[in-house]
Amino acid sequence: MNTDTAQTPSPVLGLYDRPMWESIRKRGMHLQCCQGCGAWQYPPGPGCTACLSENVVWRPVGGGGTILSWVIFHRQYLAAYPAPYNVIAVRIDEGPVMISNLEGDTPSGNWIGQRVALTYAEMPDGAVLPRFTLAA
Amino acid sequence: MNDYAKLKDRIAIVGVGNTAYGNFPDNDDYGLGAEAFRNAIEDCGLEKNKVDGLLVCRIPYYARMGEILGLSPRWTVPLPPHGRMSAMGIIEAAAALEAGLCDYAALIYANIGRSRRVNYGGEESPGVWDPFGFTSPGAAHALMFQQHRAMYGTTTRQLAEVSVAFRHHACLNPDAVMKQPISIDDHEAARPIVEPLRLLDYCLINDGAVCVIMTTKERARDLKKRPIMISGIGAREAYETASIANYDPECWYHQARDVGRQVYGMAGVGPSDIDTLMCYDNFSPTVLFSLEGLGFCERGESGGFVEGGALKVGGRLPTNTDGGHLSNSYMQGWALNVEAVRQLRGECGARQVVGAEVAQFCAITPCSRSIIYTRG
Missing domain, CATH: 2.40.50.840 (OB fold (Dihydrolipoamide Acetyltransferase, E2P))
Known part of the structure; x- marks a missing residue:
């Protein structure tokens, strides 16, 4: 395969990853931040890994x-x-x-x-x- | 409330078996697993149909394995093909035997990765970090060794001591895949894979299988060989960075410390009582991290600890006397548990640690485990 046109390995696009990769494509990376305890996380998930709050919002880093x-x-x-x-x-x-x-x-x-x-x-x-x- | 430490000296490994190790394109997982099982049954003299517990690891389908062996157990556990599973499986089987869920457990591991050209990186094992070209477990260990090197001044020549000692043992082990001795200079001259790691820091990939048969202390008395007792167990996971597979910014130091507290506390021994260590060596840096976390030396001092052939038979801490994953066989921890048993039975020939009475297995990984074995 010609490496000049080789396809970049695909990011994991699970339920929680899509908003992050869309923000990257727009050159303004967002990650999830917990409204409850303030913890940031990457990779994205269904809720806060620190306090289990479901109230996580996407914010620019x-x-x-x-x-x-x-x-x-x-x-x-x-x-x-x-x-x-x-x-x-x-x-x-x-x-x-x-x-x-x-x-x-x-x-x-x-x-x-x-x-x-x-x-x-x-x-x-x-x-x-x-x-x-x-x-x- | 039960205390897990009550398992001390209750459960024995009574039979062990393995296949030849190498490249066997005409065999498969089930054929290798069956051969290891036959050898373990022969080793302990148990009547095959008394096996009523079956734990399989890296075997595609547990029921097919049972069918091939003519077993209909009342306890079955299938484990995924991850390197960290061996002591997890042995500890689960010990708990099941103690609870009476089975009387005799056969634990079977098979790996057919060599002849099937398994790579452990790239497109065959997609990961979260592939877009950045970060793939393969070796790369994660390279990240950690780089930190160790920067923080403590550990050198690649010190790292080489691990590979050189284990290769020395492989040369004393008739079953081992690697037969040629290597020197520290050979390690330094090996081609880089993911710098700072070189080819000789990476484990082998080979076909083979291992079987372990376990039962209670009482039942063990009726079998052929001296039972080897499980005297201590310790366990702690590190899931906080699970998405960066096999990488922990602290090299699993804190988990290993906790595992050490548990395993030594239960067995009533300390690192200085260990006659031989069987240390999960997927990559050579793991051995350094294990020595520090378990307390064989202080944090940051493992490079100095392993110098001068300290890990060789006859050295300060004979480690991976079968050659380990680096030079014996890629049996993902299972063969190291077998080697601990054989050392305590005195069956190791040229690589025997004279008078070995206490052997320790450890796997310092995202699921860290350790088992201390003694003679029953």
Whole structure:
């Protein structure tokens, strides 16, 4: 398969995921926030995982985060991802952990603890992904 | 209200069996499972039709397995094909035997992933994070080892000690898939898969099956071999980050601590009493996390702990004496429980830990479990 036009692996589109991916496509990522206890969550679910309240609302995230860890894939598993490429685990400022990729410049040594900012990457097949760049 | 610690020394493993390990395109899950069952029955001398409990793991259909073995049990549990299930299954069977739900339980695990080309990543196992190219359990362990490295200065040469020790054991184990010794330099030179992990940090994928037969202490006396008692059990899940499969930002330290408190408290022993450790090693970093969480060393000090061949037979803590998942066989914890039994029976030949009386199994995963075995 030609990796230039390889299809971006589909996001899970369960009952709770669709609003999140629609907000990403509009380049304004929303996550669920609990009206009861204020906890944010990702991935989306039927209610608040902290207090079980069903009163969760979709709110835009601020876009800031901190790198928890990073890896470099040297093996290709997916057509849209020829190796090498990076994957990062980010604790976003709202609390949840996201898995994503670091775009643009990468730190020369340890990536852990680096501040990052949310950005929206358009993949060759038109899919939009929430990714991160090093914070200015 | 019952106290689970009353299970101490009540339930025994009386029979163990395994198949050869390798690539068997002409066999299947059921054929391998039946062979392991036959070997375990032969090992304990039980009359086959007395088996009235059946637990299967990674077997497509429990009823077909029962049909093939000519069993009509009164207790059946099917478990999914996840690596964390072995001690979960053994503990469930122990509780069922104690409750009288069955008298003799056969636990059968089979894996046909090698000949069927199972990859454990990519399109065959879709996940929440595929859009970002994040796939495979090894990648999650690479994320965690990266953190360990950054936080504690753990090196890949220290990580190599795990792979080198287990390969050494595999070379002493006639059943093991891997037969060539490796060095720390070999580990360092292996091709990177998901950096910072390399090929030799990854477990094998091979076909094979394992069977364990369990019964109560009283019934165990009538069987062929010395029973091996379940003296301690510990359990704790980590579901908070379940959507990032196999990743925990704390490397399951807190769950492992809790498991350690339970298992050592029930057995009445501590880490320094363990003669041999059977440590779930899907990826080599898991062994470091396990050693720290269970208290074999302080948090952050596992890199230093494993140096100098500490995990080899004859070393400070002989670990995975069969070669583990890294070099013996990918039996997802089941073969390690069998190895604990064989060590305590003194059946391990060149890899025998002399005078082994207390053996511990642990799987530090999103469902962490540990079992301490002693001689009955």
